[in-house]
Amino acid sequence: MPARRPALPEAEAGTAPGAAASRCAMAGPGSGLLRALRGARGRGSPAGGWAGLRGRPDKYGGVSVELAQLPRPRRRERAAFGRWLRASVAQWQEEGRVAVWLHVPILQSRLAAVAASQGFTFHHAESGSATLTRWLGEGPSRLPGYATHQLGVAGESHRVPCEHRASTVNAWKFPGGLSNPGEDIGDTAVREVFEETGIKSEFKSILSIRQQHQHPGAFGKSDMYIICRLEPSSFNINFCQQECLRCEWMDLDELARTKHATPITSNVAKLLLYGYREGFDKIDITMREFPAVYTGRFYKLYHRELPKSYRNMT
Ligand SMILES: NC(=O)C1=CN([C@@H]2O[C@H](COP(=O)(O)OP(=O)(O)OC[C@H]3O[C@@H](n4cnc5c(N)ncnc54)[C@H](O)[C@@H]3O)[C@@H](O)[C@H]2O)C=CC1
Numbered sequence: 001m002p003a004r005r006p007a008l009p010e011a012e013a014g015t016a017p018g019a020a021a022s023r024c025a026m027a028g029p030g031s032g033l034l035r036a037l038r039g040a041r042g043r044g045s046p047a048g049g050w051a052g053l054r055g056r057p058d059k060y061g062g063v064s065v066e067l068a069q070l071p072r073p074r075r076r077e078r079a080a081f082g083r084w085l086r087a088s089v090a091q092w093q094e095e096g097r098v099a100v101w102l103h104v105p106i107l108q109s110r111l112a113a114v115a116a117s118q119g120f121t122f123h124h125a126e127s128g129s130a131t132l133t134r135w136l137g138e139g140p141s142r143l144p145g146y147a148t149h150q151l152g153v154a155g156e157s158h159r160v161p162c163e164h165r166a167s168t169v170n171a172w173k174f175p176g177g178l179s180n181p182g183e184d185i186g187d188t189a190v191r192e193v194f195e196e197t198g199i200k201s202e203f204k205s206i207l208s209i210r211q212q213h214q215h216p217g218a219f220g221k222s223d224m225y226i227i228c229r230l231e232p233s234s235f236n237i238n239f240c241q242q243e244c245l246r247c248e249w250m251d252l253d254e255l256a257r258t259k260h261a262t263p264i265t266s267n268v269a270k271l272l273l274y275g276y277r278e279g280f281d282k283i284d285i286t287m288r289e290f291p292a293v294y295t296g297r298f299y300k301l302y303h304r305e306l307p308k309s310y311r312n313m314t
């Protein structure tokens with residue numbers, strides 16, 4: 001999925017109206033929200049008393065607000081929270097923040113209703129808290145849905161279109177992104193490569209699968225990242241400027257040797273070089289379709305090529 005808006009640098013931390021220096025979540029009962037609530041009532045200002053409650057910026061240009069450990073709000077406090085939230089959202093919008101993440105402890109669930117009345121929706125819930133979001137950026141929300149695990153797919157071809165990524169680490173990587181629900185692996189690779197580089201291609205095989213647990217980009221769940229071999233049918237690059245800094249066709253040998261590539265990219269480049277020289281049948285995990293017994297639909301099975309004598313065994 002191509003990002004359309006660059007993230008603000010963390011140094012330009014999101015602020016809340018009336019907020020002072022700290023970016024932290026609330027400290028606990030008696031401080032933070034309680035003080036802020038009293039302040040809000042006392043001064044009658046919509047936001048002035050909420051100085052302790054700060055949004056923490058994230059690397060995607062969003063802002064996160066933790067309501068943890070606050071005293072259970074009473075009716076009037078909910079109204080004050082609503083005024084604070086409305087004023088804060090207006091300020092975050094002015095700052096160019098793309099999204100708000102509101103973490104609401106279960107005992108303060110009534111605040112979720114206040115937030116919902118201002119356009120927030122549930123993103124996910126864990127045992128003790130719910131997380132609500134509101135998209136502030138342009139167009140429809142591009143926030144990823146919550147993960148049970150997530151599947152990322154990238155594609156390459158033996159002249160390799162590579163992205164020089166802006167976020168996390170500046171390193172060459174294969175273009176790719178998150179699979180949509182119900183989307184086949186090969187379709188994700190072809191779609192993501194087109195969206196991020198403008199290059200049209202056809203799925204050939206799976207080359208590698210990486211499994212990584214507690215992945216920060218998957219909300220702490222497990223991330224499966226699959227790299228596919230694609231056959232390009234167009235060669236002009238028109239890349240997504242928000243998601244990458246540079247995008248170039250790279251020589252496979254150079255990609256296998258450069259230090260400026262992620263480890264997974266280097267290893268897959270070496271694998272491809274081997275396949276290119278010795279035959280792709282040495283490296284390809286290919287796909288076959290079979291009828292699904294229970295649903296009457298078809299599923300895709302990925303495995304190394306089977307010799308005909310084994311394939312036709314009865
Ligand atoms: N080792 C490697 O070479 C790399 C592998 N990967 C894998 O690729 C997959 C993900 O690829 P991507 O290109 O990141 O996916 P993607 O191309 O689908 O883009 C995801 C989009 O969602 C946006 N996004 C994600 N979380 C967000 C949030 N909290 N708030 C706002 N916007 C948010 C991002 O800015 C980006 O525009 C994963 O499986 C990951 O493990 C990603 C980077 C490098």
Ligand SMILES: [Mg+2]
Binds near residue numbers: 176178243
């Ligand atoms: Mg991507």
